[in-house]
Amino acid sequence: MEALIGNTFLCTVITFASYVIGVKIFRKFNKYWLNPLYTVTIIVISLLSFFHVDYGHYTSGAGIFSLLLGTATVSLAVPLYKQMRMLKKHLWIIVYSVSSGTLAGVVCVMMLANEVHLNKDLMLSLIPKSVTVPIALSISRSLGGIPSLTVLFVVISAVFSLVTAPLFLKLGQIRSRIAKGLALGTSAQAIGASRAFEWGELEGTMGIIAMSISPLFMSLITPLLFNLS
Secondary structure, eight states, X not given: OHHHHHHHHHHHXXXXXXXXXXXXXXXXXXXXXXXXXXXXXXXXXXXXHHTTOOHHHHXXXXXXXXXXXXXXXXXXXXXXXXXXXXXXXXXHHHHHHHHHHHHHHHHHXXXXXXXXXXXXXXXXXXXXXXXOHHHHHHHHHHHTOOHHHHHHHHHHHHHHHHHHHHHHXXXXXXXXXXXXXXXXXXXXXXXXXXXXXXXXXXHHHHHHHHHHHHXXXXXXXXXXXXXXX
């Protein structure tokens, strides 16, 4: 029992300390590629290696954060509820826009892979790069891709989208708050929606909707991609 409590305390301290350090780094340098989602992961891995903590023990010891994550996810329903009228008004435009963006990502990956003669396993690992990690992993496995590479591609895609999205929105003279939120949510998923909230509640809500519709659409078209595997 004491060992369990000690392990839980150590893992909680490691996670909390890593988050605090990651947030401080992000606020000090204010660079999108230093998003805490990634810097905290690196810090946690470093601390686990330093203290010689097994990953299995860390997972069981830091279980409280999984519980809190569920609570945080449910709380996303609040801004959705506030923007319900706007959502109903533009529902089909939103669905069409996000679905088109997701499909365009898949088509671009396939065309680029064929153009540079990319290895088939790499291409299948790249296809689900623009959806949330759990669903991307599931799709990658079903297609015959390499899940570990898929995670890497999802991370790179999200960071690239987060960094370049403001520039492309400016060059395209896109001023619609709805379009901005949908673009970030579709391309950068959770961190994109988080960034969109910095622009306003409407943008953030659209980001949440996009990061929900995109994986759903990707899951629906996955059976059509089986002939690639």
